[in-house]
Amino acid sequence: MKRLLPLILIICVAFPLVAWTNSSAFSQESTQEEKKHDDEHEELEKEMKRLKRATRRLKNSYRNEKAKPEDVLPNLRKCQKALLTAKVLFPSELKGDKNVKKRNDYQTIMIDCLMASLKAEKAALAGDMKASAKAFKEMLSNQKSGHDKYRE
Numbered sequence: 001m002k003r004l005l006p007l008i009l010i011i012c013v014a015f016p017l018v019a020w021t022n023s024s025a026f027s028q029e030s031t032q033e034e035k036k037h038d039d040e041h042e043e044l045e046k047e048m049k050r051l052k053r054a055t056r057r058l059k060n061s062y063r064n065e066k067a068k069p070e071d072v073l074p075n076l077r078k079c080q081k082a083l084l085t086a087k088v089l090f091p092s093e094l095k096g097d098k099n100v101k102k103r104n105d106y107q108t109i110m111i112d113c114l115m116a117s118l119k120a121e122k123a124a125l126a127g128d129m130k131a132s133a134k135a136f137k138e139m140l141s142n143q144k145s146g147h148d149k150y151r152e
């Protein structure tokens with residue numbers, strides 16, 4: 001019986017202790033992971049709100065036939081900054097190994113939207129407000145694709 005005592009101690013005390021330590025470390029890890037997702041989600045929302053404000057102003061400017069390049073350039077640049085940041089922030093349902101394809105598609109739409117905004121800027125810099133307005137429409141159509149596919 002004396003010889004069995006250390007073995008009994010290991011089974012009754014050491015094993016549960018190790019299991020508890022591991023599970024507590026795991027739960028800490030998953031809480032940190034959840035917090036990271038929440039932060040990213042908040043950041044994505046923030047960038048989308050920035051985009052909304054800038055596109056609202058752009059819609060007004062492009063509606064005005066007398067709009068000049070300097071009326072649209074600052075807001076196009078705000079959109080570009082927001083899209084560049086949002087491009088690497090994913091909604092939580094796109095996380096994980098099985099969603100690589102979806103994430104690539106999501107980023108591709110963001111890039112298309114960013115490229116359309118650059119096209120709108122380039123045309124405005126050349127003084128071609130018609131071409132700039134056309135590229136802005138492209139941005140809005142990219143927004144629609146992104147939202148139809150990935151916004152809940």
Ligand code: HEM
Binds near residue numbers: 044049140143151
């Ligand atoms: C001109 C371009 C865009 C504008 C003006 C815009 C605007 C917005 C707005 C106002 C929201 C709601 C934010 C809130 O919760 O209050 C939103 C959410 C969202 N947008 Fe966009 N968006 C644009 C482009 C895109 C693109 C290109 C994608 C994806 C490829 C995208 C994906 C999303 C997603 C996933 C959400 C939901 C975020 C969440 O869960 O809160 N957006 N967007």
